[in-house]
Amino acid sequence: MNPGVKRSAARRSPAAVAGAAIILLCLTLALAASWLAPYDPNKQDLGQRLQAPSAAHLLGTDGLGRDVLSRLLYGARPTLALVALVAAGMVPIGLTAGILAGYYGGWVERFLMGCTDIVMAFPRLILALAFVGLLGPGLVNAALALLLTSWPAYARLARAETQTLRRSDYLAAAEMQGILGTRLLWGHVLPACVPGTQVRLALDMAGIVLAAAALGFLGLGVRPPTAEWGLMIAEGSKVVFDQWWLAAIPGAAIFTLAVGFNLLADGLRDLGDPAHD
Amino acid sequence: MNRRLAQPAATLARGLLTTVTTLACLLLVTFALTSLSPIDPALRALGDRASESSYAEMRHRMGLDAPWPQRFVHYAGNLLRGDLGVSESTGQPVAADLRHVFPATLELATLAMLVSTVLGVALGLVSAWRPRGLIDGVVRIVSLLGSSLPAFWLGLIVLYFFYARLHWAGGPGRLDDAYEYTLDLDSGFVLLDTWRSGVPGAFANAWAHLGLPVLVLAAYAIGQVTRMTRAALLGEASKEYVTLARAKGAGSLRILLHHLLPNTRGLIITVLALTYASLLEGAVLVETVFAWPGIGRYLTNALFAADTAAIVGATLVIGCSFVVINGLTDALVRTLDPRLR
Numbered sequence: 001m002n003p004g005v006k007r008s009a010a011r012r013s014p015a016a017v018a019g020a021a022i023i024l025l026c027l028t029l030a031l032a033a034s035w036l037a038p039y040d041p042n043k044q045d046l047g048q049r050l051q052a053p054s055a056a057h058l059l060g061t062d063g064l065g066r067d068v069l070s071r072l073l074y075g076a077r078p079t080l081a082l083v084a085l086v087a088a089g090m091v092p093i094g095l096t097a098g099i100l101a102g103y104y105g106g107w108v109e110r111f112l113m114g115c116t117d118i119v120m121a122f123p124r125l126i127l128a129l130a131f132v133g134l135l136g137p138g139l140v141n142a143a144l145a146l147l148l149t150s151w152p153a154y155a156r157l158a159r160a161e162t163q164t165l166r167r168s169d170y171l172a173a174a175e176m177q178g179i180l181g182t183r184l185l186w187g188h189v190l191p192a193c194v195p196g197t198q199v200r201l202a203l204d205m206a207g208i209v210l211a212a213a214a215l216g217f218l219g220l221g222v223r224p225p226t227a228e229w230g231l232m233i234a235e236g237s238k239v240v241f242d243q244w245w246l247a248a249i250p251g252a253a254i255f256t257l258a259v260g261f262n263l264l265a266d267g268l269r270d271l272g273d274p275a276h277d
Numbered sequence: 278m279n280r281r282l283a284q285p286a287a288t289l290a291r292g293l294l295t296t297v298t299t300l301a302c303l304l305l306v307t308f309a310l311t312s313l314s315p316i317d318p319a320l321r322a323l324g325d326r327a328s329e330s331s332y333a334e335m336r337h338r339m340g341l342d343a344p345w346p347q348r349f350v351h352y353a354g355n356l357l358r359g360d361l362g363v364s365e366s367t368g369q370p371v372a373a374d375l376r377h378v379f380p381a382t383l384e385l386a387t388l389a390m391l392v393s394t395v396l397g398v399a400l401g402l403v404s405a406w407r408p409r410g411l412i413d414g415v416v417r418i419v420s421l422l423g424s425s426l427p428a429f430w431l432g433l434i435v436l437y438f439f440y441a442r443l444h445w446a447g448g449p450g451r452l453d454d455a456y457e458y459t460l461d462l463d464s465g466f467v468l469l470d471t472w473r474s475g476v477p478g479a480f481a482n483a484w485a486h487l488g489l490p491v492l493v494l495a496a497y498a499i500g501q502v503t504r505m506t507r508a509a510l511l512g513e514a515s516k517e518y519v520t521l522a523r524a525k526g527a528g529s530l531r532i533l534l535h536h537l538l539p540n541t542r543g544l545i546i547t548v549l550a551l552t553y554a555s556l557l558e559g560a561v562l563v564e565t566v567f568a569w570p571g572i573g574r575y576l577t578n579a580l581f582a583a584d585t586a587a588i589v590g591a592t593l594v595i596g597c598s599f600v601v602i603n604g605l606t607d608a609l610v611r612t613l614d615p616r617l618r
Contacts, residue, residue, distance in 0.1 A: 114298075121299045122306075123558045123599040126576075130307065130592040133580040134314040206425060213427050214562055218577055233430055237566070240433050241441045251430035258425035266421060 016267020019202070022260030026253075030076035037070035041227045050243050059249055062235060068246065071227035072253055078221065078228045079257070082143050082212045083205055089147035091201060094154025095193055099185050101155065102162025113159065116152040124149040125211060132220040139222050142215050146208055153200055158193045165192055202265035206258045213254045229254050288611055296604035303596045307589050308352050312345065316583050321365070356593070362586030366579065371590035374575065379594060380465030381451065382564065382571030386556040388487060389494035393556075394549055396495070397502025404503065405510035406533055413507075420500030428559060432493045432566035439489060447486035449568035456482055490567040494559055498552045505548040509541040543610045550606035554599045561595075 029036065039057075044064045051061040059068035101112040124146070131145035132138075165171050165188075174188050215221045216230020224231060229250040236247030319335040320327075327335070336342050340351055355362075361371035400420075404413040439446040450457065451467045456479045462470045467487070471479040513519070514537060522532050561573030568574065572591050579587035 117295060118299045118302045121600050121603045122303065123554070123596050125558050126561065126592055126595045126599075127306070129561070129576065129580060130310055130588055133583070133588050134310045134316065134585065136315060210425075210427050214429060217427075217429050217562070218565065218580065220580065230427075233427075233433070237433050240437050244434075244437045247430065247433050251427060251434070254427050254430065255425055258427075259422060262421050262425050 013267035013271050015263045016271060019260045019263030019265070019267055022256060023264065026076055026257050026260065027080060029073055030080050033070075033073040033077065037067075037073045039067035039070045041066065041070040041074040042225050043067075050239065050246075052243075053245065060243070060245060062232075062246055063239065068232075068249060071232060072229075072250060075227035075229045075232055075250060076253070076257075078139055078216075078226065079209060079212055079230075079254070082139055082146075082221070083208050085140070085143035086147045086150060086208050087201060087205065089143070090151040090204075091154055091197060093147070094151035095158045095190065095197065097151070098155035098158025098160075099162050099189055099193070102159040103166060103185060103189065109159070112155065116155045119149060120152045122149055125214065128211065128215065129218070129220065132215060137220045137223065142212065142221050146211055150204060150208070153204070154197060157196045157200060161193045161196060162189050165189055199265055199268045202261050202268055206261035206265065209254060209258045209261060289608060292604060292607050292611075296600060299600045299604075300597060303593065303600060304353055304356065305349070307592055307596075308349050311352075311585055311589055312348070314585065316585055318585065361590040361593070364579070364584055364587040364590075366582040366584045366587065371586050374587065375572065375590055375594050377465060378570060378572045378575045381467065381569060382557065382560050382573060384466050384468065385487070385490055385494060385564070385569060385571060386553065386560050388491045389498065389556050389560075390549075390553045392491060392495040393498035393502050393552060397499045397552075398506050398545065400499070400503040401506025401510065402533060402538070404507045405514070405537070406529060408507075408511055416503060416507075420503050423496055423500040426496065428493055428497055429562040429566050431496060432490070432563055435489050435493060436566070446489045447482060449566075451486055451570060452479070452482055453486075490563050490569055493566075494556060494563045497559060498556055501555075502548060502552055506541075506545055509544040509548070510537045513537045513541050543613055546613070547606055547610055550602055550609075554602045557595055557598055557602075 033041075044066055045061070046064065048057075048061050049063055051057055053060045057067050057069065059072065062068055062071070097112045097116065101109040127149055128142070128145035131148070132141050135141050171184075171188060174184060179188065212221065213230035213233070216228045217234045219231070219234060221230060222228045232250035233247050233254075236243070236245075236250065240247045319332060319339055319341055322339075323332060323335055333342075340348060343351075359372055361375070363369070364371050364374055367374055400416050404416045407413060435446075436449070440448045447453065451462075452471070456471070456476065461474065464470055467483045468480070471483045510533070514532075519532060519536060522536055523529075527536075560569075560571060561576060563569070564571045564573035565577050572594060576588065576591035576595075578584075579591060
């Protein structure tokens with residue numbers, strides 16, 4: 001991308017820039033957790049349990065005397081990994097289904113869009129709960145549960161985009177040059193779906209961060225003693241009336257990350273909307 | 278039948294078909310999940326010391342050794358007769374358990390829905406009145422922040438401040454213990470039961486306990502309703518008849534309330550219905566935090582106990598409500614909006 005375009009985009013949408021900055025910050029902190037964390041996140045010290053924030057423990061210690069700041073830094077990893085796994089699964093599934101439906105039409109479209117409508121009518125969080133509850137808790141199962149119910153939005157988006165494109169001259173020109181099949185769909189149709197997908201993805205990411213935290217809170221995400229934000233809230237909720245910050249701190253982290261994705265989505269939507277400047 | 282009548286009938290029939298197909302798929306999904314689950318009902322019934330032959334016999338008695346299409350037909354047949362199996366943690370039939378807990382969830386979600394409809398539509402109207410104005414900006418930021426809050430966390434925080442610190446609200450549960458164990462809560466709707474009981478203070482106590490969970494549940498939905506209402510109104514505002522109305526001297530408030538609002542009612546009803554469905558689902562987390570004896574807490578308890586029948590039963594009840602609400606909305610919008618017929 002050339003720098004001139006980038007700068008004007010930044011000026012036109014400070015929300016997108018702020019959102020991207022928050023997400024990048026979380027990502028950096030998660031990746032650098034092993035350097036930044038002052039303590040081992042799983043090291044227990046029962047003599048130092050439930051300490052209020054102090055110079056030795058900047059965010060205090062939890063019920064097992066573990067350092068909250070260290071756990072917060074490490075706890076970003078499972079959340080971000082889950083979000084990345086879900087995104088990496090649902091976008092390709094949705095785009096493939098949508099592009100095939102939009103391009104081939106006929107019974108292919110009827111079948112694929114039928115599936116899309118059905119999955120869209122499913123309650124997402126409840127199915128994810130049942131999925132993880134019955135197949136066993138864990139990061140991969142949680143990600144699978146969320147991605148299996150999240151792809152339809154991308155299928156609808158890609159189908160609408162492909163249908164518009166099908167009637168365009170430039171696709172006809174490409175077809176006449178002998179560009180057919182996968183190469184046509186991959187090289188000429190897919191790029192048209194990218195802008196819409198970006199906005200939708202940023203918007204969904206916020207929801208997935210919250211859903212991931214909810215699964216962790218209910219004890220259906222990663223297994224203890226691994227640090228994870230939702231799980232940390234659940235641990236803090238037992239002592240919320242006395243040591244409220246134990247639940248408040250990881251919740252604030254989830255909130256910040258979700259705000260980051262929502263700001264990015266809002267900003268990207270404005271950038272894509274020609275009426276806005 | 279003439280054509281004008283035949284067409285809506287055909288649309289409704291197609292809608293019904295979609296809903297029925299979706300419900301069938303929901304059954305298939307829950308069936309697949311139970312079949313793939315590592316929880317082995319035969320092993321649970323016998324314990325892990327059972328001999329190979331009694332294990333095989335148990336599997337045969339439970340029908341677990343049949344091919345899957347046969348098992349699915351059996352499973353779907355049981356469900357259609359209202360037999361959801363027996364819960365291992367409560368020892369009661371799941372269907373009876375669910376009848377007992379569903380009203381509590383319905384009450385919570387319905388009140389949250391009322392709050393978010395009134396506030397959400399009002400805020401949507403205010404933001405659409407002067408788009409990109411000061412109020413619009415504030416509403417936009419607040420709804421963005423609101424939709425980034427984890428509901429279960431918000432619940433904990435408000436419990437801490439308004440119950441433990443300020444004593445403004447009732448604590449977890451539906452009623453104080455003094456009422457919970459003395460009153461007859463037979464309908465499951467706590468407001469109705471306390472009203473009918475006539476016990477002084479019980480009705481007020483029910484409201485004090487409802488306030489926080491209702492507001493926490495509504496918090497997320499308000500942002501969603503506001504944003505969608507605003508988008509629907511502004512989408513309609515660029516049409517030519519609005520320009521005409523403005524040229525004829527109609528003020529912006531009159532255009533908003535007399536032209537835009539009636540014409541976007543289909544969209545707004547859809548948004549509200551989808552929100553209601555998502556509130557039924559969102560109640561699961563809020564119930565866990567507030568110890569609200571609804572279907573959500575039943576489901577999470579079942580998850581901890583690996584109680585397969587209860588997990589599947591609760592999932593199906595919430596899932597079916599979700600699918601049916603979706604289907605009904607579609608039908609309602611089609612009958613309300615002549616352009617869609």
